[in-house]
Amino acid sequence: MSEQDGLIAAYMLDGKGGARELTWTEVCAWTPDQGVLWVHLDRGGTETGRRLSEDIGFGPIRVEALMAEETRPRSVAHKDGLLVILRGVNLNPGADPEDMVGIRVWVDANRIVSVRKRKLMAI
Numbered sequence: 001m002s003e004q005d006g007l008i009a010a011y012m013l014d015g016k017g018g019a020r021e022l023t024w025t026e027v028c029a030w031t032p033d034q035g036v037l038w039v040h041l042d043r044g045g046t047e048t049g050r051r052l053s054e055d056i057g058f059g060p061i062r063v064e065a066l067m068a069e070e071t072r073p074r075s076v077a078h079k080d081g082l083l084v085i086l087r088g089v090n091l092n093p094g095a096d097p098e099d100m101v102g103i104r105v106w107v108d109a110n111r112i113v114s115v116r117k118r119k120l121m122a123i
Contacts, residue, residue, distance in 0.1 A: 006045025
């Protein structure tokens with residue numbers, strides 16, 4: 001397994017509009033007192049599901065919602081955060097704009113975890 005498998009990007013947000021890019025090792029060592037963490041993952045990565053459950057610490061229901069093959073746009077509030085599933089216009093070169101691209105996002109007080117299968121230009 002490469003350190004980057006499934007990882008598209010990870011950032012430590014500074015709360016002032018800036019961010020510092022992180023490696024997966026730094027993501028695993030992150031604690032909430034360091035700042036807000038944003039991890040953006042590729043759902044097609046061979047290690048993505050394991051990373052969500054073991055490294056990030058999400059339970060099976062949250063992992064399933066982020067990794068599901070088919071989803072409908074929605075938002076679901078949980079006691080400690082919010083799950084948001086969105087679709088965006090497919091602006092990838094040569095793509096049909098009506099072929100929507102999905103993104104799933106978990107947001108809580110200290111972190112943002114987003115997961116996609118196909119590139120979404122808005123990100």
